[in-house]
Amino acid sequence: MKLIVQPKNSSLCGHSSIAMVAGITLEESISIFGHEAPSYLKDYKRVLAELNIEHGEKTSVDNRKKYAIPDKALVRMQIRGRKTGHLTVHYKGRFYDPADRIYDSKEEFINSYKESNKNWRIDWYMEIKT
Numbered sequence: 001m002k003l004i005v006q007p008k009n010s011s012l013c014g015h016s017s018i019a020m021v022a023g024i025t026l027e028e029s030i031s032i033f034g035h036e037a038p039s040y041l042k043d044y045k046r047v048l049a050e051l052n053i054e055h056g057e058k059t060s061v062d063n064r065k066k067y068a069i070p071d072k073a074l075v076r077m078q079i080r081g082r083k084t085g086h087l088t089v090h091y092k093g094r095f096y097d098p099a100d101r102i103y104d105s106k107e108e109f110i111n112s113y114k115e116s117n118k119n120w121r122i123d124w125y126m127e128i129k130t
Contacts, residue, residue, distance in 0.1 A: 001091040006098040016038035016098030017074055017087045022051050038084070044074060044126070056127035063121045069106070070127040077113060078123040085123055096129050 004019045004026050006012040012026065014099035015036070019029035030036055030046050041058060048055050055074075055122055069075060069090045078085035088109075089096040095109040096102050106122075113120035 001089065001094075001096055003096050003102055004098055005100060008023040010036070011038040012036060013087045013098045015045060017089050017096075018044060018051075019049050019073065020073065020089045020096055020098070022048075022053060026049075027036065039087075041126075044087075048128075052130075056124050058124045060124045061122050069122075069125050072128040073125040074128065075125045076123045077120055079117055080119040080121060090125065 001020060002023075004016045006016040006026070011029070015029045015033055016026055018033075019026050020030070029047070030086065032050055033039060033043060047057070056070075071090075071092050075088050075089045075095065076085045077088065077091045086099065088098065094102055094104055095106070097109065110120065110122065
């Protein structure tokens with residue numbers, strides 16, 4: 001998995017994450033999305049289908065309980081109480097964050113976001129099967 005970093009101050013985390021799981025460039029991903037605006041679950045599903053990438057359904061996470069994220073998955077972070085979030089990629093235990101870096105564990109990933117706002121949490125994930 002190659003990290004693709006989104007441009008600073010952009011809303012291209014979804015575009016960048018899809019590019020990572022598809023093995024394409026950010027520019028190709030933007031072209032398939034058809035916009036550079038924030039993206040949502042329906043956009044991810046449409047683009048994955050266009051790229052013939054098999055995926056599971058969105059799986060919501062209860063952060064009060066233990067859970068495992070599949071080896072390859074899109075993972076959405078969210079600040080509790082807000083609708084907007086941040087999309088990343090989980091691959092074989094590591095988190096490929098298009099904001100800036102690769103994290104070696106779920107704890108390291110979550111803690112880095114909690115430093116800026118204690119209400120960050122993993123909201124859902126979607127397994128990538130191909």
